[in-house]
Amino acid sequence: MGVKIKQIVEDRLFLETDNGCGFCGVRDAGALTLHHIYHEGEIDNSYDNLIVLCHNCHLKYHQKKGITQEQIIEVKRRLILKTLTPFGIGALKIAYRKGFVAGIPFTLNHLLELGLLDRLQALSWVCLEEDDGQETEIESRVVYKITNKGRSFFGKWKL
Numbered sequence: 287m288g289v290k291i292k293q294i295v296e297d298r299l300f301l302e303t304d305n306g307c308g309f310c311g312v313r314d315a316g317a318l319t320l321h322h323i324y325h326e327g328e329i330d331n332s333y334d335n336l337i338v339l340c341h342n343c344h345l346k347y348h349q350k351k352g353i354t355q356e357q358i359i360e361v362k363r364r365l366i367l368k369t370l371t372p373f374g375i376g377a378l379k380i381a382y383r384k385g386f387v388a389g390i391p392f393t394l395n396h397l398l399e400l401g402l403l404d405r406l407q408a409l410s411w412v413c414l415e416e417d418d419g420q421e422t423e424i425e426s427r428v429v430y431k432i433t434n435k436g437r438s439f440f441g442k443w444k445l
Contacts, residue, residue, distance in 0.1 A: 295336065308337045309353060321336065406428070
């Protein structure tokens with residue numbers, strides 16, 4: 287048996303397909319499974335190697351009855367574009383070219399969770415006064431560095 291799929295990865299997979307099959311869209315929770323896009327070698331349970339499929343589409347794929355590997359890859363690519371968001375794609379492109387990117391944390395945290403970027407340093411903060419009179423600092427701009435995983439991911443999916 288392979289390595290257990292991390293809950294954060296599984297949650298993101300179901301979020302990107304709106305809790306349905308990534309291929310046909312069926313939304314029966316009892317009929318959904320996680321499919322490994324690439325099966326060679328060691329089992330890879332990373333976000334970009336998994337897609338949510340219904341049992342029917344999963345069976346069609348494995349029985350080579352109308353769903354091809356290329357179709358699954360294209361669907362996953364579109365789901366990745368949706369999941370990473372325009373802000374995330376833009377930041378990843380800049381980081382891929384320059385090695386670093388500065389951005390607003392809440393627009394790029396999903397890239398941290400996926401291991402595509404690492405947080406390096408905060409550049410600016412906003413200071414807010416709470417109801418009890420205490421002040422809270424919130425990072426408003428941060429520098430991120432692209433990871434090796436991020437470089438590989440960017441190239442693999444041709445973002």
